[in-house]
Amino acid sequence: xxxxxxxxxxxxxxxxxxxLLFSAMYKKLDAAERYMPYSTFIVGCRHTFRHFHFEGRxxxxxxxxxxxLIPKVIQWRGMVLVEDVQKIPLHLKYWMxxxxxxxxxxxxxxxxxxLLVESDII
Amino acid sequence: xxxxxxxxxxxxxxxxQLKLSLSLNQHTHTKFDIINQHIRNxxxxxxxxxxxPDASTASCTTExxxxxxxxxxxxxxxxxxxxxxQFLIKNYDQLQAIMSHASLGIGSASSAWSKHLSHVxxxxxxxxxxxxxxxxxxxxxxxxxxxxxxxxxxxxxxxxLSGMARLGTGLKNEGSIKKMLGISSKRYWHxxxxxxxxxxxxxxxxxxxxxxxxxxxxxxxxxxxxxLEITEACSKGREQECTQAKYVEGAKLVGSVGGASAGGIAGxxxxxxxxxxxxxxxxxxxxxxxxxxxxxxxxGLAAGKLGGKGGEWVGDALYHAVER
Numbered sequence: 001x002x003x004x005x006x007x008x009x010x011x012x013x014x015x016x017x018x019x020l021l022f023s024a025m026y027k028k029l030d031a032a033e034r035y036m037p038y039s040t041f042i043v044g045c046r047h048t049f050r051h052f053h054f055e056g057r058x059x060x061x062x063x064x065x066x067x068x069l070i071p072k073v074i075q076w077r078g079m080v081l082v083e084d085v086q087k088i089p090l091h092l093k094y095w096m097x098x099x100x101x102x103x104x105x106x107x108x109x110x111x112x113x114x115l116l117v118e119s120d121i122i
Numbered sequence: 123x124x125x126x127x128x129x130x131x132x133x134x135x136x137x138x139q140l141k142l143s144l145s146l147n148q149h150t151h152t153k154f155d156i157i158n159q160h161i162r163n164x165x166x167x168x169x170x171x172x173x174x175p176d177a178s179t180a181s182c183t184t185e186x187x188x189x190x191x192x193x194x195x196x197x198x199x200x201x202x203x204x205x206x207x208q209f210l211i212k213n214y215d216q217l218q219a220i221m222s223h224a225s226l227g228i229g230s231a232s233s234a235w236s237k238h239l240s241h242v243x244x245x246x247x248x249x250x251x252x253x254x255x256x257x258x259x260x261x262x263x264x265x266x267x268x269x270x271x272x273x274x275x276x277x278x279x280x281x282x283l284s285g286m287a288r289l290g291t292g293l294k295n296e297g298s299i300k301k302m303l304g305i306s307s308k309r310y311w312h313x314x315x316x317x318x319x320x321x322x323x324x325x326x327x328x329x330x331x332x333x334x335x336x337x338x339x340x341x342x343x344x345x346x347x348x349x350l351e352i353t354e355a356c357s358k359g360r361e362q363e364c365t366q367a368k369y370v371e372g373a374k375l376v377g378s379v380g381g382a383s384a385g386g387i388a389g390x391x392x393x394x395x396x397x398x399x400x401x402x403x404x405x406x407x408x409x410x411x412x413x414x415x416x417x418x419x420x421x422g423l424a425a426g427k428l429g430g431k432g433g434e435w436v437g438d439a440l441y442h443a444v445e446r
């Protein structure tokens with residue numbers, strides 16, 4: 001029974017993540033990226049994904065979310081400064097992190113559902 | 123490029139002509155005949171699968187055997203239906219296996235790759251223009267200038283084709299750029315011929331086009347198959363089955379396309395981020411691009427397949443909930 005809710009929930013979350021991600025990448029991404037012009041991680045991602053669909057904006061939102069969620073790990077590799085991350089306003093942080101988590105959780109959920117269906121568990 | 127690959131023939135063509143148009147090297151000629159038994163010495167119809175053998179080995183690989191089986195299946199279906207205009211829909215199963223999910227996954231990276239290929243094409247065209255320009259002058263002074271400019275263009279091309287970046291250009295790693303392009307300086311000076319050159323340019327241009335359209339073909343195949351499944355269920359005259367098919371197939375389509383798109387985007391990002399953090403490639407050169415493309419393809423393929431299955435199950439659950 002719970003598996004049914006989990007599967008439908010993941011499906012809905014994945015669908016919901018698309019409008020969220022598109023809003024974030026076209027309305028908030030540029031403002032958020034302005035806070036870290038010297039981060040090699042952010043600049044590197046922007047450079048790598050510049051010719052991808054939508055100028056690589058979805059991936060850039062994910063990169064911003066990664067930097068916000070695990071700044072110390074990225075700083076350990078010398079690709080960002082924790083002080084720069086702290087300067088990002090809270091509402092921008094939410095705009096970067098929530099669509100990313102929604103996409104990844106929805107994706108993981110739908111993949112788990114697929115695996116369970118494949119192995120005849122549900 | 124290592125490993126075999128296959129393409130779908132676009133227009134009716136006699137087998138020898140098709141073989142000639144592929145500019146195969148001498149070693150792969152015999153192997154090409156062996157693995158393309160299904161089309162050998164006949165007119166190759168549009169939609170038939172043509173397999174380009176793995177040039178690195180003379181024996182047949184497992185992947186080649188699998189492609190041969192797919193090619194045979196496609197041939198049978200084609201002969202059974204004979205209407206080639208409906209080819210994409212009728213051969214959905216085989217085609218989907220080859221390109222649907224994978225191309226959707228690669229789709230997230232495909233525009234970048236096609237851009238890269240168009241840069242290679244531009245450099246090749248510049249080399250071509252330089253050769254023509256020199257031919258019209260032909261003086262000794264012009265020759266020195268020509269050699270210097272050509273060396274610079276070759277260096278650019280070498281950079282563009284280094285490592286993974288060669289993939290999809292159809293240009294094999296045969297040592298020097300001149301050898302790879304089929305340009306022999308000696309022959310050129312004496313006969314003014316650039317062997318295989320036009321083919322290289324055309325091949326790169328075509329690869330760029332195909333890569334660009336891969337995503338849309340993948341989506342079209344998925345949508346086409348969903349429409350077919352629903353039409354088939356509804357044509358049987360049982361209303362219940364028809365409604366169920368709409369729920370199940372609709373959700374399967376959403377799960378498959380949504381999963382492949384999100385999986386492609388997420389896979390490209392995750393693999394690039396892991397490569398950057400683990401190997402430290404902040405300069406984001408060809409290595410990072412390769413990580414992105416491999417991740418995008420793998421993510422799209424896995425999430426597309428599992429998303430399709432998950433979506434199918436969710437559609438079925440929704441249908442039963444609504445029915446109750």
